[in-house]
Amino acid sequence: MTTANAGRVELDYAGSERLTMNMGPQHPSAHGVFRAILTLEGETVVGIDAVIGYLHRCHEKLAETLTYAQYPSIASKTDYVAAMTSEFAYVRAAETIGTIEVPKRAEYLRVIAAELQRVASHLLWLGTWCLDMGGALGGGATIFLYCIRERELILDLFESLVGARLLYGFYQVGGVRYDLPAGWADQCRTTVDLIEQRIGEYERMLEDNPFFMVRTQGVGVISRELAQELGIGGPLLRGSGVHHDLRRADGYSSYRDFEFAVPVETSGDCFARYRVRMVEFRQALRIVRQALDRLPDGPISSRPGLKSVAQVRIPKGEAYARIEGARGEVGCYLISDGSAKPYRMKWRGASFSNLAVLPHIIPGHKVADVVAIMGSVDPVFGEVDR
């Protein structure tokens, strides 16, 4: 496809003809399956049609067929790069309708898992984004391999906590499923210290590299107004000068107990989004340390063990629970009819809203910038398509 188009450009391009080019669905920079139909004038993109849905499994219909005890571990399959936060949103929605109390220790463990997940997710983002921009960073895969190395350490922690490395089933309505194994807290502290030190190394490697700066600064600018109207979230929103972090705004779970800063950048470009995430790394690690230091004793779930999956009943009602995920507002709008399964569940995937920004910011950029912009948006297609 690309070769054929390249030939056509040389033969026919006379400075005014428009060329249609498919990017994806299996393009390496798509981070999943995503097809962008680009309209080009020379090397400049003048139009983009985003084609999504390749990973659609209709989670919202699926949730209507599964009980409150079954779905949380399926929720992790929406955003599989940050599975902890997806589970978190669902159980919080169910707990809000049922006014189910969650023990303090469980709330702390939830925060520890969610923040470690944020670090793991951001590591994967940084690695793949730098891999996408490849050659310009002098060696291509270097940062990617470093980031994956550190992410493995967090996955090791998750493995010893829940027995799984990618999709966890850690959260359940009323608490969490597992308590910390012996020695876990010490291992976690060592890992946190190591990652914090390595993040400083990446920063120096990247920000001392003029190619990196040229490819990210002033590229893919999202204005404050556009960011809000589209409902984009997380580092994209804060990179565009909007001071909005649900951990601060809602203070859900036990976030009010911890000190952390909310980074905000005003330039709205790829570099701003990068800076926001680099600060978030450190703030997430800071929260993990505080939670480990102050971890209270007590039960990890407010309800007894289940004898059947249909035993968790939620009274009639509705709620919207939102979590500050690695990519922004992960929301779950849940309607209960009093049975063991939800009547309706709407999943607000942060990546879906974030990806919708592409048609607004890509036109006018070169094809090579499309890759840099898409990577800076950090879409996870399991969450876009749900």
Next chain:
Amino acid sequence: MTGEQARAAIAERYPAATVDASALERRSLGEGGPVTVTVPVDSWVEFAHFAKTTLGCRFFSFLSAVDWKDEGLEVVVKVDNVDTGLSLLMKTRLGPGVSACPSLTMLYRGADWMERECYDMFGIRFDGHPDLRRILLGDDWVGHPLLKSYAVDTPHPPYR
């Protein structure tokens, strides 16, 4: 503007709208429950304009729908004012057998993809949407899966 002030402003301007207080009482769980408003479908766009300009809810969180079987479809939209922390959940009932709703794309650019998804899943036609076509399912898909009348095990054509 707090949730209380927002409710008062809505009641004054739109007497036909019903404001649900129960959602607000869930603040006890430490999370700001959204102000829930149901408006007639005729004043859907006008109310959204009021929410965006007067209440300052410029952040478009999501748009979706609920199938209440015999009572018809309900469109649900959540918008936020991120500066004051106000969350507004606006709903409108389309009525039994009706699947047309005015589009909010003129007010919120985020409604573009959300309305396409809603059309895809519920078959709701959003009047005024510039490019209403399926987004997650293939163009040749038959039916709208999130309708309650659509069975989970509906057979679908073989994979192409």
